[in-house]
Amino acid sequence: MSKEAVFTMKLEPKLRKDFFDAVDAIHRPASQVVRELMRDFIQQQSEAKEYQEFLHRKVIVARMQIRTEQSRSDGEVECEFAKRRRDILQATGDGERPMGCSSAGITPEVYMDSFKVI
Numbered sequence: 001m002s003k004e005a006v007f008t009m010k011l012e013p014k015l016r017k018d019f020f021d022a023v024d025a026i027h028r029p030a031s032q033v034v035r036e037l038m039r040d041f042i043q044q045q046s047e048a049k050e051y052q053e054f055l056h057r058k059v060i061v062a063r064m065q066i067r068t069e070q071s072r073s074d075g076e077v078e079c080e081f082a083k084r085r086r087d088i089l090q091a092t093g094d095g096e097r098p099m100g101c102s103s104a105g106i107t108p109e110v111y112m113d114s115f116k117v118i
Contacts, residue, residue: 007034 011019023030065071072080 019033020030023033062071
């Protein structure tokens with residue numbers, strides 16, 4: 001890759017000395033290390049931007065699912081998995097232990113109310 005641009009920057013004397021000592025220790029030119037650092041920074045920023053875009057899309061989908069009632073409450077999910085845990089334990093012969101809301105016949109709303117701080 002051709003190197004046609006010159007990049008000038010101001011540094012604190014100690015930072016400059018420490019940087020040059022470090023690149024001298026690995027026997028590499030400072031400019032090469034700076035280019036690598038710049039490439040790494042650009043890559044990190046690109047990945048962060050992609051992740052933020054992914055997260056934004058995910059939030060939009062989740063909000064749409066909530067508006068169209070295609071989602072379930074925490075309590076409903078907890079009860080569903082309590083039922084699954086109970087069924088697995090019963091199938092393996094270890095079904096004596098209480099396993100959450102379904103084993104006691106508790107509704108999702110009552111189950112979630114049990115977590116409220118008084």
